[in-house]
Amino acid sequence: MNTKLQWLRNKMxxxxxxxxxxxxxxxxxxxxxxEAEGILLLTRKENxxxxxxxxxxxxxxxxxxxxxxxxxNIQDISKEDYENFFMFCENVGFEEYDxxxxxxxxxxxxYKINNFVETEHxxxxxxxxxxxxxxxxxxxxxxxxxxxxxxxxxYIKPGMAEKQIADEIEEYYxxxxxxxxxxxxxxxxxxxxxxxxxxxxxKIQKExxxxxxxxxxxxxxxxxMTRTFFVGKIPEGxxxxxxxxxxxxxxxxxxxxxxxxxxMLTKMVENDFKLYGYExxxxxxxxxxxxxxxxxxxxxxxxxxxxxxxVVTDEPGIYIPGKFGVxxxxxxxxxxxxxxxxxKSEKNYIII
Amino acid sequence: MNTKLQWLRNKMxxxxxxxxxxxxxxxxxxxxxxEAEGILLLTRKENxxxxxxxxxxxxxxxxxxxxxxxxxNIQDISKEDYENFFMFCENVGFEEYDxxxxxxxxxxxxYKINNFVETEHxxxxxxxxxxxxxxxxxxxxxxxxxxxxxxxxxYIKPGMAEKQIADEIEEYYxxxxxxxxxxxxxxxxxxxxxxxxxxxxxKIQKExxxxxxxxxxxxxxxxxMTRTFFVGKIPEGxxxxxxxxxxxxxxxxxxxxxxxxxxMLTKMVENDFKLYGYExxxxxxxxxxxxxxxxxxxxxxxxxxxxxxxVVTDEPGIYIPGKFGVxxxxxxxxxxxxxxxxxKSEKNYIII
Numbered sequence: 201m202n203t204k205l206q207w208l209r210n211k212m213x214x215x216x217x218x219x220x221x222x223x224x225x226x227x228x229x230x231x232x233x234x235e236a237e238g239i240l241l242l243t244r245k246e247n248x249x250x251x252x253x254x255x256x257x258x259x260x261x262x263x264x265x266x267x268x269x270x271x272x273n274i275q276d277i278s279k280e281d282y283e284n285f286f287m288f289c290e291n292v293g294f295e296e297y298d299x300x301x302x303x304x305x306x307x308x309x310x311y312k313i314n315n316f317v318e319t320e321h322x323x324x325x326x327x328x329x330x331x332x333x334x335x336x337x338x339x340x341x342x343x344x345x346x347x348x349x350x351x352x353x354x355y356i357k358p359g360m361a362e363k364q365i366a367d368e369i370e371e372y373y374x375x376x377x378x379x380x381x382x383x384x385x386x387x388x389x390x391x392x393x394x395x396x397x398x399x400x401x402x403k404i405q406k407e408x409x410x411x412x413x414x415x416x417x418x419x420x421x422x423x424x425m426t427r428t429f430f431v432g433k434i435p436e437g438x439x440x441x442x443x444x445x446x447x448x449x450x451x452x453x454x455x456x457x458x459x460x461x462x463x464m465l466t467k468m469v470e471n472d473f474k475l476y477g478y479e480x481x482x483x484x485x486x487x488x489x490x491x492x493x494x495x496x497x498x499x500x501x502x503x504x505x506x507x508x509x510x511v512v513t514d515e516p517g518i519y520i521p522g523k524f525g526v527x528x529x530x531x532x533x534x535x536x537x538x539x540x541x542x543x544k545s546e547k548n549y550i551i552i
Numbered sequence: 553m554n555t556k557l558q559w560l561r562n563k564m565x566x567x568x569x570x571x572x573x574x575x576x577x578x579x580x581x582x583x584x585x586x587e588a589e590g591i592l593l594l595t596r597k598e599n600x601x602x603x604x605x606x607x608x609x610x611x612x613x614x615x616x617x618x619x620x621x622x623x624x625n626i627q628d629i630s631k632e633d634y635e636n637f638f639m640f641c642e643n644v645g646f647e648e649y650d651x652x653x654x655x656x657x658x659x660x661x662x663y664k665i666n667n668f669v670e671t672e673h674x675x676x677x678x679x680x681x682x683x684x685x686x687x688x689x690x691x692x693x694x695x696x697x698x699x700x701x702x703x704x705x706x707y708i709k710p711g712m713a714e715k716q717i718a719d720e721i722e723e724y725y726x727x728x729x730x731x732x733x734x735x736x737x738x739x740x741x742x743x744x745x746x747x748x749x750x751x752x753x754x755k756i757q758k759e760x761x762x763x764x765x766x767x768x769x770x771x772x773x774x775x776x777m778t779r780t781f782f783v784g785k786i787p788e789g790x791x792x793x794x795x796x797x798x799x800x801x802x803x804x805x806x807x808x809x810x811x812x813x814x815x816m817l818t819k820m821v822e823n824d825f826k827l828y829g830y831e832x833x834x835x836x837x838x839x840x841x842x843x844x845x846x847x848x849x850x851x852x853x854x855x856x857x858x859x860x861x862x863v864v865t866d867e868p869g870i871y872i873p874g875k876f877g878v879x880x881x882x883x884x885x886x887x888x889x890x891x892x893x894x895x896k897s898e899k900n901y902i903i904i
Contacts, residue, residue, distance in 0.1 A: 254747075254748045294653075296652065296653045296654040296657075297652050297653075297654045298652065299652060299653050300648065300649050300650065300651060300652060300653070301646075301648045301649075301651050301652070301653050301656040301670075302648040302649045302670070304653040304656075305648075318653075318654070395606075396606045
């Protein structure tokens with residue numbers, strides 16, 4: 201059996217689960233490499249993937265004997281089959297965040313489940329720690345993001361609309377990767393004051409501030425990077441805030457390491473911002489993997505520890521409503537004694 | 553109050569619901585025009601939209617006084633507020649297909665709900681019947697689809713890959729509409745035998761069969777059209793099957809009208825195919841609206857009646873495994889005494 205499924209089998213034993221129904225497509229892809237519509241059952245003795253005729257051929261082309269997964273066409277499963285899958289299972293786990301209430305009721309009825317047990321993100325928790333191959337994919341996505349950023353700096357000219365720049369980034373990624381990991385943010389001028397700005401028709405000025413938040417996907421794994429930079433020169437009022445954000449982004453990165461508390465990391469930056477009269481209005485970062493935002497979350501609400509081989513962002517920002525904003529973000533890999541920044545683009549006063 | 557919300561209020565009264573929590577983003581857009589992350593509460597006296605600071609400004613820009621919707625920032629809602637929303641409500645409805653089991657449990661706790669009642673797609677059922685504005689949007693999406701198809705016929709040349717053609721369609725739509733309503737199918741040669749073929753690197757031959765299934769979105773409303781056509785000439789073996797599919801597509805369209813049974817429509821085509829030794833392996837059609845596939849479904853499993861101002865597809869197809877397939881599909885608007893085809897592209901032997 202593949203190592204991830206073997207891990208999950210052990211986990212199930214420790215939780216006294218004799219069966220498991222997985223419905224989250226990313227968790228299924230994580231465990232099996234299958235990217236299709238279907239569900240994964242772990243019964244007492246078998247691993248079963250149920251899909252429909254559209255995907256059968258594809259699924260067989262992905263799986264290896266080593267996976268030990270039996271594939272069923274949903275059309276061929278009888279009422280009795282359903283009832284037999286979890287026969288003699290006292291507890292069957294399910295993904296309570298990835299099953300609708302209607303499905304929940306249907307599954308209990310169809311599979312005749314005795315005790316349907318919430319599994320509280322067991323797989324998402326495991327997904328926080330990346331293996332070698334996963335890190336390789338994220339590294340590649342980050343490297344292409346660095347190249348794309350370099351390219352886009354040479355591409356941007358005064359008079360271009362934010363939307364045009366966002367489209368160019370999308371085109372760049374589309375030719376080289378699985379595409380965007382999220383809708384690119386290109387904000388200029390006063391639009392930079394909105395952390396989640398959507399690209400508009402505003403045209404880049406001869407002297408301007410621009411924030412770009414961008415990322416792509418490679419083999420299903422994401423990258424995430426933000427830079428705030430300048431056209432012509434750095435406006436007077438912006439410099440002290442840029443310096444403060446950059447200082448805290450670099451200083452916090454020194455603290456990103458195995459064992460660091462996500463709450464403490466956030467508090468540190470929040471407190472430093474407060475000293476100067478500013479607020480950290482969003483979280484300090486988030487895990488990056490198959491999802492652009494995934495556990496662990498680095499904010500004052502979260503209380504987890506960073507662990508070796510987590511991949512997370514470090515992204516403090518300050519926003520002056522109606523005026524401008526500055527955010528600097530890198531994707532980093534946590535190591536035993538520190539972290540490695542996987543996005544490596546310049547961040548000291550970029551002026552184009 | 554806007555007419556759709558007023559309709560829903562009346563519906564709630566008839567179902568003895570004193571409150572309602574809506575979580576399906578398309579249903580919320582249908583009722584309010586809001587396209588954001590948030591939920592809609594209908595309490596005894598108020599319509600409340602709960603969102604977060606990212607969307608507050610946008611939501612206010614969309615709503616009018618006429619909507620009678622109060623907007624809350626989720627950050628400003630206290631424990632007591634939640635408990636007060638549905639105070640004195642005996643029955644509160646929810647969308648059981650659009651709420652995870654985890655949310656379901658959370659809502660009961662947070663809102664202190666006495667009786668949380670499944671609403672069985674009440675809004676989706678209403679969405680089946682399109683109003684004037686909705687039909688106008690679908691008409692426009694269909695007209696642009698016709699134009700795009702005309703353009704793509706002039707664009708395709710032997711030697712081009714299926715993927716390149718699909719990309720060109722996407723580009724065409726992107727410049728004129730909200731984009732694709734689903735991933736375009738461009739299948740050629742033996743790939744046409746797969747109803748859900750994904751575009752490959754296969755190159756168009758000098759004599760070839762091509763199936764394109766395509767659609768776009770205008771103001772959130774979809775179009776859907778399929779044509780099978782030929783490069784050079786129609787291969788001998790294909791002609792009788794093309795004729796059969798075309799005959800049944802046209803004949804069934806004559807039966808698409810107010811009052812027609814979706815099961816009977818399907819049976820008619822199935823039986824005719826069987827006469828010639830072929831099978832209808834997918835459904836005859838589906839509703840088209842904010843979703844590319846929505847109720848009503850036209851298949852032998854479904855037993856509903858078509859009604860005036862439903863918009864549905866008529867799409868019989870025959871597939872010879874490993875050889876070729878033919879599908880012809882139009883999006884049509886049901887009227888009292890027949891239907892109007894909203895996609896109008898040629899379908900008699902298209903040869904390029």
